[in-house]
Amino acid sequence: MTNRGTGPVRLAVLQPTPFCNLDCAYCYLPHRDDRRRMSAQVLDAIGRNLVASPRTAEPLSIVWHGGEPMTLPPDWYEDAFARIDRASGGRDVRHAFQTNAIGVNDRWIDLFRRRDVRLGVSIDGPRDLHDAHRRTRRGRGSFDLSMRGAARLAEARLPFHLISVLTADSLSRPDEMFDFYVAHGFRDLCFNVEEQEDAHPHSSLDGAGMEAAYRRFLDRFFARIAAENAPFACRELDAARALALSPPDARRANPQTRPLEIVTVAVDGAMSTYSPELIGAAAPDYDDFRFGNVCEGGPETILDTPAFQRLRADVDAGIAACAETCAWFDVCGGGAPANKFFEHGHMRGTETLFCRLTRQTGLEAALAALESHVRAA
């Protein structure tokens, strides 16, 4: 019932710097003023001990996630990619950036194109929705800066998807949001919900009526997609479609609850696993979710640390509790450990706000849209 296996490592989330040039109201990262950069020694060790590890799948997805990864210059990544290539003996990796796209220029475009970097851009929708939360350190909205970067990527014909964080303010405006995406040519979209994590302990979506409002938002947004005469990809619909098309025993696969499928490496080389948001969060029983250092060994060393073993026992207990009590367990596999930890204060619990919104309400809305689609066909 629980997720007893480990790995292989399929996703490495690397933190080149904790620093971010924005100060978003809903950000969970507590150290986004920290301007340290990942050292050459750590980059070489990532290639040698993580990418080249027999426990790592090939190709490995590497997501450069911050802080804001683009606060370091393109030359830094030229060197970082080359170091990882060299130290790993040329193992096949797929680099990706999740970015606010501020400062995209010809050098960035050249790097992204030459290295076939996958791109996700964070824009929350129309200006007022975006600027309400995604602000510069001087408190100004970042809409124009991010839209300029997205426009440069589009001009260069580099594909990217958009991630929009939904807050309580967004939920009454599905039509405006849809019209905004279409007007700007954004046709590959993922919705994240405002979560309660670490430095951001309260979500505007945690309140009476919010799940119903989220359902109404998705119902309307999916109806607009259905009525659109051109392709429009939305992760939430795609994911439900994929669940329906998968064999039942594959539906509960959950990389966030399987050790080593995701390995996070912090700026100083510290490693973690399960949900990437966990690393560095205050948790004395789990050594703040820092399980060894990539300079001293590969992902297998995570498994040997007593703090990880305590964590694994608690995560497994939480998964078992989900299996006993949750009707959605077979399409979820035990939730997101980070959300359990930050919402409940421990790992042994079950349902979270994140579950109710994304696993339950979101899936029900997507299934209803798909069922309506096949009935009409």
Added chain:
Amino acid sequence: MRRLRFLLAAVLAASVPSVAAPAPDGISTVQDQRRALDLRLDQLGSQLREDTAETTAPRRWAQWYNWGNWSNGFSNWRNW
């Protein structure tokens, strides 16, 4: 103090059952609800396969769903 809060939260959570999923009409247990959702997905999957050949190769795969907010398109399972 942080450790105390942590332990207190764990004890309180262990004593409070989680909120059960809403039961559709005529379905009483969680296990029944799980089976009903599986059946619903199976039926939808069959209909989607009949509907268009394209959906036999979904753009994003099921495992990908459970990356949560990390399912932002960077998984190896997203074959596009």
